[in-house]
Amino acid sequence: xxxxxxxxxxxxxxxxxxxxxxxxxxxxxxxxxxxxxxxxxxxxxxxxxxxxxxxxxxxxxxxxxxxxxxxxxxxxxxxxxxxxxxxxxxxxxxxxxxxxxxxxxxxxxxxxxxxxxxxxxxxxxxxxxxxxxxxxxxxxxxxxxxxxxxxxxxxxxxxxxxxxxxxxxxxxxxxxxxxxxxxxxxxxxxxxxxxxxxxxxxxxxxxxxxxxxxxxxxxxxxxxxxxxxxxxxxxxxxxxxxxxxxxxxxxxxxxxxxxxxxxxx
Amino acid sequence: xxxxxxxxxxxxxxxxxxxxxxxxxxxxxxxxxxxxxxxxxxxxxxxxxxxxxxxxxxxxxxxxxxxxxxxxxxxxxxxxxxxxxxxxxxxxxxxxxxxxxxxxxxxxxxxxxxxxxxxxxxxxxxxxxxxxxxxxxxxxxxxxxxxxxxxxxxxxxxxxxxxxxxxxxxxxxxxxxxxxxxxxxxxxxxxxxxxxxxxxxxxxxxxxxxxxxxxxxxxxxxxxxxxxxxxxxxxxxxxxxxxxxxxxxxxxxxxxxxxxxxx
Numbered sequence: 001x002x003x004x005x006x007x008x009x010x011x012x013x014x015x016x017x018x019x020x021x022x023x024x025x026x027x028x029x030x031x032x033x034x035x036x037x038x039x040x041x042x043x044x045x046x047x048x049x050x051x052x053x054x055x056x057x058x059x060x061x062x063x064x065x066x067x068x069x070x071x072x073x074x075x076x077x078x079x080x081x082x083x084x085x086x087x088x089x090x091x092x093x094x095x096x097x098x099x100x101x102x103x104x105x106x107x108x109x110x111x112x113x114x115x116x117x118x119x120x121x122x123x124x125x126x127x128x129x130x131x132x133x134x135x136x137x138x139x140x141x142x143x144x145x146x147x148x149x150x151x152x153x154x155x156x157x158x159x160x161x162x163x164x165x166x167x168x169x170x171x172x173x174x175x176x177x178x179x180x181x182x183x184x185x186x187x188x189x190x191x192x193x194x195x196x197x198x199x200x201x202x203x204x205x206x207x208x209x210x211x212x213x214x215x216x217x218x219x220x221x222x223x224x225x226x227x228x229x230x231x232x233x234x235x236x237x238x239x240x241x242x243x244x245x246x247x248x249x250x251x252x253x254x255x256x257x258x259x260x261x262x263x264x265x
Numbered sequence: 266x267x268x269x270x271x272x273x274x275x276x277x278x279x280x281x282x283x284x285x286x287x288x289x290x291x292x293x294x295x296x297x298x299x300x301x302x303x304x305x306x307x308x309x310x311x312x313x314x315x316x317x318x319x320x321x322x323x324x325x326x327x328x329x330x331x332x333x334x335x336x337x338x339x340x341x342x343x344x345x346x347x348x349x350x351x352x353x354x355x356x357x358x359x360x361x362x363x364x365x366x367x368x369x370x371x372x373x374x375x376x377x378x379x380x381x382x383x384x385x386x387x388x389x390x391x392x393x394x395x396x397x398x399x400x401x402x403x404x405x406x407x408x409x410x411x412x413x414x415x416x417x418x419x420x421x422x423x424x425x426x427x428x429x430x431x432x433x434x435x436x437x438x439x440x441x442x443x444x445x446x447x448x449x450x451x452x453x454x455x456x457x458x459x460x461x462x463x464x465x466x467x468x469x470x471x472x473x474x475x476x477x478x479x480x481x482x483x484x485x486x487x488x489x490x491x492x493x494x495x496x497x498x499x500x501x502x503x504x505x506x507x508x509x510x511x512x513x514x515x516x517x518x519x520x521x522x523x524x525x526x527x528x
Contacts, residue, residue, distance in 0.1 A: 063422050086422055092415040096437045096519045108433065109423040137519050157423075 013041035021071030033218035046204035054219025085154030091146035100134040124156040144175035223252040328473035335393030343401030368399035376464035392461030397454035404446025408439030
């Protein structure tokens with residue numbers, strides 16, 4: 001495995017800042033309560049929390065698919081804002097379209113001709129290791145490969161920020177580990193910042209430079225864990241650093257759960 | 266090839282049952298000396314079909330032409346209206362009830378009215394159109410509304426316009442239900458054409474198959490009635506098979522429905 005270098009977050013290069021954001025849905029559910037969060041250039045931020053804690057809502061707010069009820073989201077980097085990549089839990093591919101056409105979709109929306117898109121699509125497919133599968137249809141691919149197509153589609157716009165909503169939750173363990181490594185490789189290579197929603201402690205510690213632990217609904221920030229830089233290899237999974245942080249994250253998660261239940265009045 | 270053998274065995278079964286029934290019919294008629302003006306034997310129907318083919322075939326052509334024109338008109342009208350309905354919800358709220366009223370009112374009751382207002386040919390076409398239009402409209406509208414929520418989100422994230430979402434996402438998503446609507450509409454437009462022809466009862470150069478049935482009934486030419494009936498059945502089967510094949514051709518590469526049903 002290749003190693004990954006990690007830089008300490010530099011405050012001067014923050015991309016987006018959420019300040020005191022709350023979200024109440026039309027049915028009255030309070031999904032997020034007073035959440036503040038800054039995303040730095042080049043960091044891999046995981047949002048770790050139990051199901052239904054509003055992790056996905058944060059992604060949808062960042063993507064502009066929802067508006068905050070109170071609080072502000074300020075973008076410090078407009079190019080990052082304009083070219084977000086989004087990966088869902090399901091691959092959400094168009095079943096009638098080939099791999100190539102699926103990856104072409106974002107470019108097609110922007111009015112880029114197939115001929116001009118050719119290079120970017122080839123690069124994106126190369127990035128996820130799917131060169132040669134251009135003409136395959138989604139139903140002919142395995143679950144892991146479909147997810148790779150979904151990542152290629154998100155990367156084809158060369159986003160500065162990649163938003164990922166539990167992308168590997170539905171995959172088997174071996175595929176998931178391989179995709180973890182490949183994701184780290186491609187995001188460090190392309191210097192993409194990632195906001196990664198997960199409920200897996202191990203996955204978040206392995207991938208992240210920073211973990212935000214959240215409480216059950218209404219979602220609040222409970223703890224921020226900075227993971228010191230270290231090459232992510234198979235040995236890393238056995239290192240004391242990894243185990244230590246896993247323990248810390250799962251403690252934080254546990255206290256989040258109890259705080260959450262105390263929060264229910 | 267195992268599947269092919271099973272398929273063959275299944276069709277062999279249904280074909281032999283069908284032939285068996287024809288043989289029993291033939292025997293019953295012959296043994297009991299049932300006169301042809303009450304129940305003609307299958308062999309007599311067959312010879313009538315051959316002998317009267319010039320009359321029947323030109324009548325078939327008339328009916329077929331009306332059926333297909335009505336189907337094409339329903340496809341164009343149904344799909345356009347479905348698109349208008351999904352793009353402007355208030356138009357749907359305003360006009361959908363009218364579409365339902367036209368659908369639930371039996372066509373046989375509307376036909377005499379249409380015959381007063383329109384030329385017989387046009388009235389028959391209008392009836393066939395009215396019955397086949399609704400299933401295509403309803404199925405297409407349903408398909409256009411069943412887009413994947415996340416894909417929809419993704420397209421809005423990339424700043425797609427409403428028309429881009431329609432073109433890239435809604436129309437392809439609607440294709441399977443649209444084709445289901447066309448399969449239903451194809452059968453119904455034949456029924457609509459036949460019903461309207463019977464109501465019209467007009468002779469002359471534009472007489473369709475249903476009129477030939479009515480006419481043969483007046484003349485007690487029962488074998489010809491059966492021959493015309495046979496032609497109508499085969500036409501229905503033919504239309505169904507064609508549309509089924511078309512749907513398989515378009516969908517079989519990616520849609521689940523085309524994998525569970527072998528042609």
